[in-house]
Amino acid sequence: MKKIFNVMMLVIAMTMFTVNSFAQAPNNKQRLTREQLAEKQAQHIAKDLALDDETTAKFINTYTQCQKEIWALGPRPRRNGNNNGRNGNNNEEQIGQNIKKRFEMSEKILDIRQKYYKEYSKFMTQKQIQRVYEIEKNMMKRFAQHRGKKGQRPMRGQFGPRPMDKNSTK
Numbered sequence: 584m585k586k587i588f589n590v591m592m593l594v595i596a597m598t599m600f601t602v603n604s605f606a607q608a609p610n611n612k613q614r615l616t617r618e619q620l621a622e623k624q625a626q627h628i629a630k631d632l633a634l635d636d637e638t639t640a641k642f643i644n645t646y647t648q649c650q651k652e653i654w655a656l657g658p659r660p661r662r663n664g665n666n667n668g669r670n671g672n673n674n675e676e677q678i679g680q681n682i683k684k685r686f687e688m689s690e691k692i693l694d695i696r697q698k699y700y701k702e703y704s705k706f707m708t709q710k711q712i713q714r715v716y717e718i719e720k721n722m723m724k725r726f727a728q729h730r731g732k733k734g735q736r737p738m739r740g741q742f743g744p745r746p747m748d749k750n751s752t753k
Contacts, residue, residue: 621650628718632711641706646715649699656691660684 615623625646629639660681673681703712 617650617654618647621647624650624719624722627722628715631718632714634707634711638706642703645699645702649695649702652695653692656688656695659688 622643625643626639628646629642634642700712703715707715
């Protein structure tokens with residue numbers, strides 16, 4: 584009797600561990616680091632452009648360097664402060680400072696993009712460079728949509744236009 588009980592306990596324990604390990608299997612996928620993601624993006628773009636091996640290596644290196652410089656700038660300032668300016672808590676001076684910070688960040692990003700445009704021009708055609716920017720823009724759209732689906736934050740316009748108020752003049 585004691586032997587049967589021990590065997591039953593062993594079977595129950597094995598079942599519990601097996602079910603538990605199956606439940607955790609899909610979550611074993613590790614997230615890519617920023618650098619790995621930039622390299623994957625560059626590989627995808629190079630493949631889409633059908634670049635030769637030498638040009639692909641130059642492009643991947645240049646693209647990842649560009650991304651690293653943009654990341655070094657730090658996070659982009661939020662649009663209208665933390666509360667999107669809807670509660671009226673931001674005064675005119677704060678709003679003006681936020682706008683100026685966004686302008687400064689945009690200028691820095693533009694400077695980096697112009698610098699790397701010159702680098703790309705050394706080993707790519709203008710059509711290829713234009714295609715790089717198109718592919719990059721489409722990838723960013725997909726990432727934003729993916730983030731919106733995960734519930735992290737909705738994309739702009741995802742929920743459609745805001746309903747009109749009864750007191751609205753439009």
